[in-house]
Amino acid sequence: MTITRTMRRGMVAAVAFTATALLVTGCSAGGSGAAAGDGAGDIDVWALQGQDSENAALQAAVDGFNGSQSDVTAKLRLIASDTYTTTITSTPKDQLPDVLQIDGPTLASYVYNGKLTPISDHVSQETIDNATAGSIAEGTADGELYALAQFDSAMGLYGNKAMLDAAGVTYPTSIDTAWTAEEFETALSALSGSSPSGKALDLNEAGLAGEWGTYAFAPFVWSAGGNLLEDNTATGALDSAASVDALTQVAGWKPFVDSNADSKVFPDGRVALGIGGHWNYPTYSEALGDDLLVMPLPDFGTGAKAGAGSLTWGIGSGTQDGKAAGAFMDYLLNDESVTAMTQANGAPPATKSAFDADPLYKEGGPLALFGEQLANACASDDITDTCVAVYRPITAGYPTVTSQFSSALSAIWGGADPAKALGDAATSIDQNFADNDGYQQ
Amino acid sequence: MASPVSTAIPSSQLTVRKPRFRWRDTRDGVLMSAPAIIGLIAFVAVPFITAIVLSLYNVQADMAREPRFWGFTHYIRLFTDPILSGTFLRSLLNNLVFALVVIPVQTGLALVLAVLLNRKLRGMKFFRTFFFMPVVFPMALVAVIWRLILERGDDGLLNASVSVITGGLVPAHDWLGSSATALGSVILLSIWQGVGFQMVILLAALQEIPEERYEAARLDRANGWQQFRHITIPGIRNTLIFVTLLTTILAFRVYDQVYILIRTAGANEEATQTLLYTGTKAIFSENNLGRASAISVVLFVIIVIITLVQRGLLRQRSEG
Numbered sequence A: 001m002t003i004t005r006t007m008r009r010g011m012v013a014a015v016a017f018t019a020t021a022l023l024v025t026g027c028s029a030g031g032s033g034a035a036a037g038d039g040a041g042d043i044d045v046w047a048l049q050g051q052d053s054e055n056a057a058l059q060a061a062v063d064g065f066n067g068s069q070s071d072v073t074a075k076l077r078l079i080a081s082d083t084y085t086t087t088i089t090s091t092p093k094d095q096l097p098d099v100l101q102i103d104g105p106t107l108a109s110y111v112y113n114g115k116l117t118p119i120s121d122h123v124s125q126e127t128i129d130n131a132t133a134g135s136i137a138e139g140t141a142d143g144e145l146y147a148l149a150q151f152d153s154a155m156g157l158y159g160n161k162a163m164l165d166a167a168g169v170t171y172p173t174s175i176d177t178a179w180t181a182e183e184f185e186t187a188l189s190a191l192s193g194s195s196p197s198g199k200a201l202d203l204n205e206a207g208l209a210g211e212w213g214t215y216a217f218a219p220f221v222w223s224a225g226g227n228l229l230e231d232n233t234a235t236g237a238l239d240s241a242a243s244v245d246a247l248t249q250v251a252g253w254k255p256f257v258d259s260n261a262d263s264k265v266f267p268d269g270r271v272a273l274g275i276g277g278h279w280n281y282p283t284y285s286e287a288l289g290d291d292l293l294v295m296p297l298p299d300f301g302t303g304a305k306a307g308a309g310s311l312t313w314g315i316g317s318g319t320q321d322g323k324a325a326g327a328f329m330d331y332l333l334n335d336e337s338v339t340a341m342t343q344a345n346g347a348p349p350a351t352k353s354a355f356d357a358d359p360l361y362k363e364g365g366p367l368a369l370f371g372e373q374l375a376n377a378c379a380s381d382d383i384t385d386t387c388v389a390v391y392r393p394i395t396a397g398y399p400t401v402t403s404q405f406s407s408a409l410s411a412i413w414g415g416a417d418p419a420k421a422l423g424d425a426a427t428s429i430d431q432n433f434a435d436n437d438g439y440q441q
Numbered sequence B: 001m002a003s004p005v006s007t008a009i010p011s012s013q014l015t016v017r018k019p020r021f022r023w024r025d026t027r028d029g030v031l032m033s034a035p036a037i038i039g040l041i042a043f044v045a046v047p048f049i050t051a052i053v054l055s056l057y058n059v060q061a062d063m064a065r066e067p068r069f070w071g072f073t074h075y076i077r078l079f080t081d082p083i084l085s086g087t088f089l090r091s092l093l094n095n096l097v098f099a100l101v102v103i104p105v106q107t108g109l110a111l112v113l114a115v116l117l118n119r120k121l122r123g124m125k126f127f128r129t130f131f132f133m134p135v136v137f138p139m140a141l142v143a144v145i146w147r148l149i150l151e152r153g154d155d156g157l158l159n160a161s162v163s164v165i166t167g168g169l170v171p172a173h174d175w176l177g178s179s180a181t182a183l184g185s186v187i188l189l190s191i192w193q194g195v196g197f198q199m200v201i202l203l204a205a206l207q208e209i210p211e212e213r214y215e216a217a218r219l220d221r222a223n224g225w226q227q228f229r230h231i232t233i234p235g236i237r238n239t240l241i242f243v244t245l246l247t248t249i250l251a252f253r254v255y256d257q258v259y260i261l262i263r264t265a266g267a268n269e270e271a272t273q274t275l276l277y278t279g280t281k282a283i284f285s286e287n288n289l290g291r292a293s294a295i296s297v298v299l300f301v302i303i304v305i306i307t308l309v310q311r312g313l314l315r316q317r318s319e320g
Helices: A002-028 A052-068 A081-090 A104-112 A125-130 A133-139 A161-166 A181-194 A211-223 A241-252 A278-291 A322-332 A335-345 A352-357 A368-375 A398-413 A418-435 B004-008 B011-054 B073-080 B084-117 B124-136 B139-149 B157-165 B182-208 B211-219 B224-235 B237-252 B256-265 B275-285 B289-319
Strands: A041-049 A072-080 A099-103 A155-160 A273-277 A292-295 A311-316 A377-379 A389-391
Touching (some): A041 A081, A041 A322, A052 A335, A072 A081, A081 A099, A099 A322, A104 A311, A104 A398, A133 A377, A133 A389, A155 A278, A155 A368, A161 A292, A181 A273, A211 A241, A335 A352, A398 A418, B011 B289, B073 B084, B084 B124, B084 B182, B084 B275, B182 B224, B182 B237, B237 B289
Parallel strands (some): A041 A072, A041 A099, A377 A389
Antiparallel strands (some): A099 A311
């Protein structure tokens, strides 16, 4: 008796979710369209629970908004970060709040499911005009603007000046002078020779199989002239010679890469180079001081590229107070709220005015190079040689795309044949798109 | 129920009473078992039937489109699609290898440990606690500790130890990343974590064996091995069967350590993925509810078959 019960209980974990999900899919088919309302009343706001400083900045913005006028009262609800996306995914659209935070890459899937409403009708034109190109690229799906961001993310190559100089390696000081793939490998080889650990690079190897893999390594594919998707098809893009070459090159760095088990290999000065994001900057600059260099990722052929994109804000399709929600978004995206938030988390601001004033990212600031990358942003279906920051594909099929890409990347890193791994990933992605009629409405 | 005195009571009263008594028993029985039965229906029967139904549909989690009836397409794809079946059959194989190694090794090791710890020595409580400790650690913690041990760099604990023992002859090995050793590493840490649990169960059974049997055996000049073979083993037979079945089921449910090692420690995904990992990935990473359901149904069928076969075999022997 005990045995059969234990055995069945094993299945429950996998299966219990399915029942909930079925109920949810059943419900989400219904729902009502957004209404502008009279611009007064209560609005609900859902946000991802971040660091304490971020939560405080957000709460201050909500309090500031409530204090600034008397018609609308915004109520903030913070949801734990590990369940945030699942919560939004499993909430029927008529139960979603008026204003909600969304993880950039998941936007298109919510648009596809009718959970968001275009914001141009509700948010003021000044707010839209003040959004960075990246914020617009990230928030646009099917030609409509659905979301605007308070902040963005930036990533690139960090360097340890003392170690580079000691090894006699010259390094790029601007995006245009980014290392080519060959130069980068020569540098890795030289740095490995002079480093006490015998390694030269940290690329957060442990995270390759997760979202970090797509965020930080798709830029190499883009830089080589490949892509993840072209016209919603992975075959011909993800398995193209350019994409295969790009990941073959990356896998070739493995002998120079420290596995970074203690997460301190770069700030401790055991390797001279580290691929990382803006969130690493506080720790790295504290550890290395003036020796910290910020460089673009290596250029694989069509100019250096970098990952970008973060949380963004949209309006739920079930809202009855679209006007009030828009007023709240206007307040959330004003200089005061954005600056308070980016000071709390160190992220690059996603509004032009706050961005231009940001001491970290403006010209002459320590992260000016990241700022310049974001100033030249584009969407992944419109990549040019001059754009640097590229936003991940905006499609409802993104969950499958990132899952397949990061799995293939981690297999290639583990020694699998790049052409086969990427070919299989492309076929799987296309099969998923075909199963869902290409995610067309 | 009916006392000897009941003969004195008119039969008409009896016939009235008896059914009422039975009805009350039934009612109480139903009431008392209701929480468990409702729980079983709500949390086992309904989800499982739902999974079977869902596995016949093309349904994405959180997708606005209506689920579409697909018949056995998910199952056919799992076993024949050139790419999908590669992943699925590999995770099935990994599960089988894991079970084939873990069941005998972990049960055997637990038995050895239990016998060793059953002696009356000073400080035995300390050793018992010590060997049981890994069971108390959450698998997430265990995976993080073993990640450091199996680190691929020269300063990984295992690599450094191998290097010291062999005088630097053997170069550093990527224990988790290499397809040859990845599953072995997962098996090793799973046994390390799980063996204490089986050990404690077996230890309890060992202490139930009366000391007189060993005394009698010693009078008959039975040596240590003979005592073990003919007194200890038969004495804990039923517990051993239970432990084996439990280990089998746990071996097919292996998930936590695999997920953590693949996602945070760069473990070789192909070599370490299990059925539950593949199923969970289908739903949580790719929103593919239909395929995830099909995988869990297949896993369920496999576990049922193995359990029935095992129980059949073991029951036969106990009757014979």
